[in-house]
Amino acid sequence: MILLWLIIILLAGGLVAVLSGRHHPSWPRCVSLIALTLDLVLALTFFFRRTGSLEITPGGPWLARIKLAWIHQLDISFYLAVDGLSLTLILLTVFLGFMAVASAWTEIRQRSGFFYFNLLWVLAGILGVFMALDLFLFYFFWELMLVPMFFIIAVWGHENRTYAAIKFFLFTQLSGLLMLAAIISLVFIHGRHTGNYTFDYLQLLGTDMPPSTAKWLMMGFTVAFLVKLPAIPVHTWLADAHTQAPTPGSVILAGLLLKTGAYGLIRFAVPLFPKAAAQIAPGAMVLGVIGILYGAVIAFSQKDLKRLVAYTSISHMGFVLLGIFVWNQTALNGVILQMVCHGISTGALFILVGALQERIHSRDLDRMGGLWSTVPRMGAAILFFSLASLGLPGLGNFVGEFLVLMGTYRVNIWITAAAALGLIAAAVYALRIVQKVLHGPNSNACNLTDLTVREAAVMGVMTVSIIWLGLFPQPVLNTVSPSLTYIEQLADFPKDPASLSKSYSTAALDENSLVFVHQQRGHP
Numbered sequence: 047m048i049l050l051w052l053i054i055i056l057l058a059g060g061l062v063a064v065l066s067g068r069h070h071p072s073w074p075r076c077v078s079l080i081a082l083t084l085d086l087v088l089a090l091t092f093f094f095r096r097t098g099s100l101e102i103t104p105g106g107p108w109l110a111r112i113k114l115a116w117i118h119q120l121d122i123s124f125y126l127a128v129d130g131l132s133l134t135l136i137l138l139t140v141f142l143g144f145m146a147v148a149s150a151w152t153e154i155r156q157r158s159g160f161f162y163f164n165l166l167w168v169l170a171g172i173l174g175v176f177m178a179l180d181l182f183l184f185y186f187f188w189e190l191m192l193v194p195m196f197f198i199i200a201v202w203g204h205e206n207r208t209y210a211a212i213k214f215f216l217f218t219q220l221s222g223l224l225m226l227a228a229i230i231s232l233v234f235i236h237g238r239h240t241g242n243y244t245f246d247y248l249q250l251l252g253t254d255m256p257p258s259t260a261k262w263l264m265m266g267f268t269v270a271f272l273v274k275l276p277a278i279p280v281h282t283w284l285a286d287a288h289t290q291a292p293t294p295g296s297v298i299l300a301g302l303l304l305k306t307g308a309y310g311l312i313r314f315a316v317p318l319f320p321k322a323a324a325q326i327a328p329g330a331m332v333l334g335v336i337g338i339l340y341g342a343v344i345a346f347s348q349k350d351l352k353r354l355v356a357y358t359s360i361s362h363m364g365f366v367l368l369g370i371f372v373w374n375q376t377a378l379n380g381v382i383l384q385m386v387c388h389g390i391s392t393g394a395l396f397i398l399v400g401a402l403q404e405r406i407h408s409r410d411l412d413r414m415g416g417l418w419s420t421v422p423r424m425g426a427a428i429l430f431f432s433l434a435s436l437g438l439p440g441l442g443n444f445v446g447e448f449l450v451l452m453g454t455y456r457v458n459i460w461i462t463a464a465a466a467l468g469l470i471a472a473a474v475y476a477l478r479i480v481q482k483v484l485h486g487p488n489s490n491a492c493n494l495t496d497l498t499v500r501e502a503a504v505m506g507v508m509t510v511s512i513i514w515l516g517l518f519p520q521p522v523l524n525t526v527s528p529s530l531t532y533i534e535q536l537a538d539f540p541k542d543p544a545s546l547s548k549s550y551s552t553a554a555l556d557e558n559s560l561v562f563v564h565q566q567r568g569h570p
Contacts, residue, residue, distance in 0.1 A: 048088050049112050049126040049177055052136065053170050055084050060166035067159015074162035075147060081166060082143045089136050092128070107528040109133065111179070121244040125180040131382065131529040134522060135176045135309060138386055141511075142301040142393055143169045146294035148504045149397045153293055153404065154202060161202060164194035168298060175306045181229045182245040184314070185222070188270075191303060192218050195295065203290040210283075210290035217283040221273040228266025232318070235259065250318060251536060257321060264319035264326070271315055274307030275363050278337045288356035289409075293400025296352070300359050300396060301389035308366045308385055312533060316373065320537030323371070330371040331454070335464045337364030342471030346478055351402070351409045355395045358435055358475060361468060362388045362443075368465055369450035373537065377453025378530045379523050384446030386522065387515055391434040391443055394508040398428050401501055402483075405494045416488030421496040425484045427505045434512050436476035437469055442515030 059081025066073035092110070111127040128136070146165060154161045167190070174187030192215065200211035229245070236253040237243035244250070255263070273280045284304075288296050316323040341361030348354035362384065369381035401424065402417075403409055418425040437444040447469065455462045497505065515522065 047112065048092050049110060049128055052085055052088055052177075053173055055081050055088075056166045056170035056173065060163040060170070063166060064159040064163035067157070067162070071155070071158045074159040075151070078147050078162045078166055079144070082140055082147065082169075086140045086144075089133070089140055093133060093137065107532045116180075116183075120182070121242075121246070122182045123180050123246070124183060125246065126174075126177040126183075127179045128177055129529040129532075130525040130527070131309075131312070131533075132176045134382065134386065134525055135305060136173060138305070138389055139169060139172050139176070139302055142297060142389055145301075145393055145397065145504060145508065146297045148500060149297055149400055150292070150294040151500060153400060157201065161198070164197050165294060165298070168194040168198070169302075172298075172302050172306060176309060179247045180245045181233070181247055181250065181314075184247075185226055185229060188222055188225070188306070189219075191306070192222070195298070195303065198295040198298075199287055199291045202292040202295070204292075205290070206286070207290045210286040213283045214287040217273050217280065221270040221280070224266045225270035228263045231266075232263055235263075247314070247318075253318070257325075260319045260322040261325065264315055264322040267310065267315040267318070268326075271307040271310040272367075274310070275304060275367060276307070276360065277333055277363070277367050278340055278360070281337070281341075281360050284360060285353050285356045288359075288396070289350060289353045293397060296356075296396040296400070297393040300356075301393040304359060304363055305385045305389060308363070308370065308381065311367075311370050312378070312381070316370070317533055317536040323373075323537055327371040327373065331368050331458070331461055334364045334366075334368030334371070335461055335468075337361065337367060338465055338468035339364075339471060342468055342475055346471070346475040349411050351411055351414070351479070351483070352396070352399045353409075354411075354475065354479065355392065355399060358395075358472070359388070359392055361472065362392070362435075364468065365447050365450045365465065368454060368461070372450070372453045372457050373534065374453050374456060375527075375530060375534060376456070377450050378534065379526070380446050380449025380451075380453060382446075382526045382530070383442060383515065383519055383522060384450060387434070387442035387446050387512060390508050390511050390515075391431050391441075394427070394431045394505065394512075395435065397501075397504060398424065398431065401497070411482040414483045415486040416484075417494070418484040420488060421494050423497045423502060424494075427497065427509070428483055429480055430509060431512075432476040432479045436472040440513070440516050442512045442519065445516055445519050 059077055063074035063077040066077055107129045108127045109129055111125070114124040116122050116124045143165075147162075150161065150165070171187045171190035171194070174190065175184060178184035178187055196211050196215050199214060200207055203210060232250060232253060233243055233245055235255050236250055239254055242249065269280070276284050288299060291299060338361050341357050341359070341364060345354050345357035345361065348357060365384050366381050369377040369384070399409065402414075406413065434441045434443050437447050451462055451466060454465060
């Protein structure tokens, strides 16, 4: 029942927060912290009790599952499950939830009850996405994330918030409808072949269908996930949404919502349609490289600091897309580390940008400069997380990107070389942040207050997290390894680097992968 309580606590906390806001504006914040604390205790308890049994069993690498009847006529159930991959992302969600509440401490002054209601409900939707094994339930949580985030941007955002919120809504809603159409089509195809019309993910694995049909259905899933990632060319909503969102909204967007797109590709799109995934893998890898380079170059050209940080996310998510479609253990380990570390480091940068905007009431880089001597603690934090963003060795982002490049090198040397150029470009835009914000003359005579105790504590926790992941990433890798091995075997791409480009178009499940599929569907 822990899986169910993780979601119920946040949903109930949101309702209590909106009601308590009528009595005192600070009560919703306290309610949110209590709800997140309860979730953290449950998640950590689950982690320490269950991770000792991390292994692949005949039923899969699941640590816990709960399946409750929901809509009998359509065989739709409230089916939640957690493995090492889900558990890692659940802990990241709760952690960044705390950081989002801390960043909203002084920024959110109006309608605070409704704000924390939306914040907790979007976190509940994200947890549901990471745990759902019924495709209808997955889609339900996928859409549940959308509405609260729309309100967070539209109500508490900046000058062009309405435009940004509507653009975010249209991109994610339209792509989500494509995924819904693909889910329904998959269910009908499976039912026509087996007589069992079900939305159960484990039963839908290995559904027999013509290659052309598989490719179209996979594209329905993939487009929805690429929009959330986001990948080129469906990325244009991200910069506007980040720029106009309040600081806690940007933390959730960058740290968590983008990760739901990557999770969807790993958990659903590739395993459900392995042959189609193998066919589009070369193109997807090229798209990932384009995202790495394009995001870095566009980030360098920005004059709005928050928009600059937003475009760095496109570059970093390019590494994630590349690693997913390389589809080997090394690259997938790098993908998960990159997801976790990007969530922390970029979330920290958005918190710092929000703190700076509160002080100077601007995001314009031309109005900054010379702040190192004025706000040394903030300057040190900006320098540290800028270095983390460029992938400085010893920090978590470096490990994730290095593993992705190592995995890619086994597949294609030229794509690896092109992706590695992104590390150079990252250094350029990171140094631009440091130069424009911290160095040079303080021409605007900014006399600012440095980080408060609360802000310094937030930066300290996030700093320790990135250093720990950079120096000792093995606990995370050990946690996700059985899940990634299992998922990789469900969609076993060719392993011979010399024949990859020729054999992607004819890749098929090998005997071991078929054993896994049949075990999931209850066949001998």
